[in-house]
């Protein structure tokens with residue numbers, strides 16, 4: 110199709126990624142953190158954005174609806190019981206029909222091929238709102254959060270000055286990680302991943318993440334280990350996500366056993382030798398098992414600004430892909 114889509118962070122050059130983050134930051138500064146952006150622009154006036162969600166969502170749904178509204182458009186939420194999304198009708202038919210009536214599709218699916226198939230046949234931009242492989246809107250918000258928490262004198266022009274930071278991801282190697290790791294590599298941020306044996310980064314994802322380095326001058330490096338303390342050494346930011354992603358509910362017991370010892374706590378951070386001023390991030394929704402309350406609700410925790418940043422990320426993504434048709 111003619112339209113440019115956002116399937117994953119790998120679709121963006123480092124310059125485009127930092128431009129989206131800068132645009133999100135400047136929208137946020139213009140309006141103010143923690144404020145609903147009433148009528149930011151009229152760039153989507155008269156336009157409908159179809160939001161096709163086959164899974165639950167708090168942040169992605171609310172931020173996308175609020176972002177479309179702020180740009181003057183109409184968000185049309187279509188849950189899994191509302192439309193035929195790969196059930197009872199082909200993705201081809203769905204994509205052709207919906208893209209003939211709307212200006213954008215934002216889709217949350219299981220298999221990544223579902224959102225890729227929607228994009229393939231769509232005449233309008235498709236934005237991945239989480240698939241089993243990627244979560245690009247989350248990564249844009251996460252890098253914005255890091256940019257705010259670690260302001261750098263090295264930042265200039267499109268360079269956000271994040272280079273040299275170290276992220277430690279402790280937990281499951283999942284969709285959120287795959288895009289975050291790609292984003293870190295592109296921004297010059299090192300990322301160390303500690304996952305239990307059998308829950309590490311699949312080879313095809315490792316290739317995608319490390320190949321993101323090819324278009325960057327000083328790419329971040331990816332380290333992988335099964336030992337949380339090793340990943341945490343000298344880390345600026347500790348990050349995790351649920352151990353049981355949507356669709357993996359039947360593996361709950363097996364996973365809780367496998368991830369024992371991977372809960373992020375102050376003791377673990379200390380044992381691992383995180384930097385003194387280390388921060389904590391989590392895309393949410395959060396459960397006690399992957400991070401305790403002491404860390405999650407501490408001043409180190411960036412989780413609520415990170416969640417709010419989903420709104421500014423959604424605004425920047427819609428402006429980049431829908432209003433400006435992928436010219437970022």
Ligand code: CP
Pocket residue numbers: 165166167168169170239247392393394
């Ligand atoms: N972080 C995130 O995508 O949250 P939701 O599943 O609530 O949208």
Ligand code: NVA
Pocket residue numbers: 239283284285350351353354355392393394
């Ligand atoms: N890894 C989680 C992220 C939810 C935002 C999931 O896929 O369920």
